[in-house]
Amino acid sequence: MPIRTALKSVKGFILLSLFLLFSCAQDLPLDPQKKIETTARVSLAKTTTQVFQGRMETGGFYMIQMPDQWNGDLVMYAHGYVSPTEPVVIPVGQLYLPDGSYLPDIITDMGYAFATTSYRANGMVVQDAIIDLVELGMLFKDMFPDPKHNYLVGASEGGLITANSLESKRCYSGGLAVCGPVGNFVKQINYMGDFRVLFDYFFPGIMPGSAIQIPQELMDNWDSVYQPKVIEAISANPDKTLNLLFTAKAPFDPDDIETIGQTVLGLLWYNVFATNDLAQRCGGNPYENRYGVYHSLGNNKELNARVQRFTADPQAIAEATVQFGTNGMVREPLVTMHTAGDPIVPFWHEQLYRQKIAENGNLFLFNHIPVGRYGHCNFTKDEVLQAFELMVAKVLAKELLSIPVPVKTPDRLTKQKIITAK
DSSP states (O other): OOOHHHHHOHHHHHHHHHHHHTTOOOOOOOOOSSSSOOOOOOOOOOOOOOEEEHHHHHOOOOOOOEEESSSEEEEEEOOOOOOTTTSOOOOOGGGGGTSOOOOOHHHHHOOOOEEOOOOOOSSSSSHHHHHHHHHHHHHHHHOOOSSSOOEEEEEHHHHHHHHHHHHHHHSEEEEEEEOOSSSHHHHHHHHHHHHHHHHHHHSTTTSSOOOOOHHHHHTTTIIIIIIHHHHHHHHOOOHHHHHHHHHHHHOOOOOOOOHHHHHHHHHHHHHHHHHHHHHHTTOOOOOOOOOOOOSSSOOOHHHHHOOOOOOHHHHHHHHHHHHHHHOOOOOOEEEEEEEOOOOOOOOHHHHHHHHHHHTOOOGGEEEEEEEEEEEEEOOHHHHHHHHHHHHHHHHHHHHHHTTTOOOOOOOOOHHHHHHHHH
C-alpha cells in the first residue's frame, strides 16, 4: 500500500503524532538502539542496482545509482570540501561513512534512487554547487520518470549547500544537512584563522606564511614536509599543544590522545588549502582578529600583545556572507545533525542556525539531532538512517496536514550593505 494511502487510513493517533512531530521542533538526541517509529519506516532489503555516469553541461561529473525496485523517490547528495589543488572528480571517499558503509548502497537498499555530482569545480563553490545540483535533478528527470519526492542530503560544505538550497530553491521536498557551517560562515572563517595565529604563537617558525597568506611551497609540501614538522612539534610539547587547543576552543577527546593530533592537523589543513581559495572568491581577506582577546592557560598579556593581528577587508566579509551565509528562510522540512565535539565545524553553528529559523517563523520545519561524540561528520550508519527517516516523516506530515509556510523574501543586498557599513 502506498505510504500516503496508509497514512490517510489511520485515524486520530497518527494525525496527533504527525502534529507533534512539527509542534515539538526541538533538538532530538540520538539513541542508536532505538529507532524512530513512523509510518515512513522502510526495510533495508538488499537490492541490485544500475549505475549511470557522465558529465553535465556545467562541467561537473555525475553518478546515478538506480535500484531494480525503485520506490519513485530520489535522494541527491552534496559532497563536502575538496581542495582546489585536486582534480575535479566525484570524491568517492566522501561517499563512505566512518564505519565503512557506502552511502549510495544504503540509499538504494531502501528503494530510493541516488544521485551525486562532483560540481563544476573544487573549493568553496557553494553557489555554483547549488546550480549544479539543480541541473543534476533536471538530468535525472530527463533519464527517468519524475520522482515523487526529491530529497537533498549534504555533509560539511555539502551541509551548507543543502541548507542554502532549501532556502533558495523550490525543487526539493526536504533536506538533511550534517556537520555543515550553517550558523555563521564569517565566524567559521575567524575560528579557523584564530587557530592558525595561535599555532604560530605557540609554535613559531614551523609553517611559512600566515593565517591569511599561504605560500605555494607550503601547499606543495604539506604532506611530505610540514605535516611531519607539525606532528613532531606538538608531540615534543604536549603542554603547549593543550594550551593551544584550550585557547582556540578546539575540541578533542580526552580519552583518546590521537584526537589531539587529529584536531591540530585537521584545522591546519583547512588553513593551508582553503585560505587562498576563500580570499580569491571573496575578493580580499575575510579574516579578522584585530580586537580579539585570547584567554590561555598562561600569560594572557604576553599572548595578546604578541599574537599576529589581521584586519579584514569589509567587502570580503560582505561577499563571504552573500556567497556562504544562510538566512534561515527554509520552506521545506530540514533536519540537521552535528557531533558535539566537531573540531572543524564547531557545534555552535547549530544553535545559531536554529535562532535564524526561529526568527523567520519556520521552526516547525526544523529539527536538529545532536550526537555526543568527537569528530567531524563522525556518524554511524544507524544515526544517518534515523536522521534520514525523520526528514522523510516530516515531509510526509507536511503534505498530509497541508501546513502553510510563511514566506519572506531574502534581501542579501541589504544584508551586504549593513555588513559593509560596519
